[in-house]
Amino acid sequence: MTSKARYRAAIIGTGAIAHAHAQALTRLSDRVELVAVADVDADRARGFAEEYGVGTTYTDAAELLAAETLDIVHVCTPPGSHVPLAILAMRAGVPVLTEKPTALSLAELDTLAEVERETGVPVLTVFQHRFGRAARRLAQLASDGSLGRPLVATCETLWYRADSYFDLPWRGKWAVEGGGPTMGHGIHQFDLLLAILGPWTSVSAMAARQTRPTDTEDVSVAVARFDNGALATIVNSIVSPRETSRLRFDFEHATVEVEHLYGYTDADWRFTPAEGRDDLAEAWDLSDDGETSSHVHQLAAIFDAFDAGTDPEVSLADATRTLEFAAATYASAFRGKPIAAGEITTDDPFRRSMDGGLVPWAPVKETTR
Template structure:
């Protein structure tokens, strides 16, 4: 990583599929502070077309060649989940911070390797959790830190999306060994990451998961009831079988209710603030510095660029992302074992540490044949 204090940052994208376009557009939206200088894809033609569209000069088909040839300040890992950690580790060992699409890793074991390399090299491994960086979420986090909303009491977190069977035509989707899980890992993780960012550490959870309708090895719906260290109770629902799609979070504090309902990104207009009787003045604090910007890759990348320019730590780092991934692992462990799971319970010798399915999926082919 080179000095970024007085020049445009140099970025590369590995993987030029659908989500890479959001990354490239975010980079373009922050010009001239950051430039897309190179892209990597195993499909050379696709990489060349992507590079031409977004103005990248260099095209590679191999990440190792990228790191050997380019001086970079940031690399965006936009490949299928199976390759996230190996590519991110290559980047860190080359001294390049990595911004990794969710899920960061396929398992806690894999995540722990990434955390260890980030600590060893001192290079950030970051995860795309863009909903933390929308204006309203940042405002909510500040009010929570200040304590003016009172204790958090109750919360609901819902990712109710819809996917048709042809969504799983891509060979890496819906496979435990390649994608890591279903909507708990690949869809709802954005919403419950924001839930965890607001409410802090969780203590224990009880969960269910099912394969209701879709041709997938993984679940297509999961539900959890969660107790947080601060005493709040929350429900978390992750679904891809819900025809009326919505993403919803509600936080009930002692002095106010704060809600957001959107689909893939929110603006201030999607949030509602309701003060409890006697605390109406809080509405004025909530209404300060309104924004019409959408929570997006751009909002998170802007924070990262500012941090890299200033030499400070960007978010969301590997340690924080691990806590979110542990929540997903605990959801699966509780659902498939039929009992509550406590934070920190899934240790190195636990099957759910090495894979999200833990070898215990009730509808697995082996179990269905019995």
């Protein structure tokens, strides 16, 4: 095997989530160098750069992209800016790794896909839970048929966010955050669900604003059917004082489940073979390595793909399937009917925005005569 290249990375946006990216890049410093950061707040950019030993800072993303030779740029800004910044980087020829959600709507994803085809530059999304060792093992056993047919699954993101969480002006607003816990919190969990179970067929959902001072939902509940016949329940909440993230898959030959909060280790997983299938326990056989599912694993996989000249994950096509599931959850909840995969087409209001203009608790707009 040839020695791996040392790649050049930059970060746009130096808020809270950017630290997870910088820490992951530091862990992988034999493979990548963080060479520059940009933030509209010059003082914050300088403080971030000093903390991580970065030599160059910018207050303008376009200036960074014009000045630096880069192999990847990390977009760590609020959700409403993900698409314009990703397009800026793609047109500069730099592969993009953007935090979730990739975009605020399916229409924005259509725009990204058009620019990706035009430039040949990929835009990738952070869905790090796909890349933990146990999730990779599960994906392998599910895809090769070892576990039999998937039958039923449960996906729960039961988190808690106080009212003060919404003090930031971009939080809780459909136009700038895209949605509530379905878009911003539970999406990591149900992205992993979709990665294991494959294409979904239909979604029936409910959503509510129970207690939080937000324009979006603070709870959603969905039931989904998959192409392979599996059924799943998906709960997304930010009103749950005992926080947990839980996934359970019941296959013909085994139950596989994980419970954690913001990242799992091998020890957080439980594997239960069906009667007479103790051989599968040997196939699972994960001794805890103490590693938490994190940005490190996804970045390592991206650099492995760069080394091999293959397509890195998570691709725009995969991210689109996940975001379409979120859009279908909202459309079903607000229209009061099941939504089929592919039903939200070009002219559908839910393609243009996740609220579809149908949020039942939204204030009625006055019309002028």
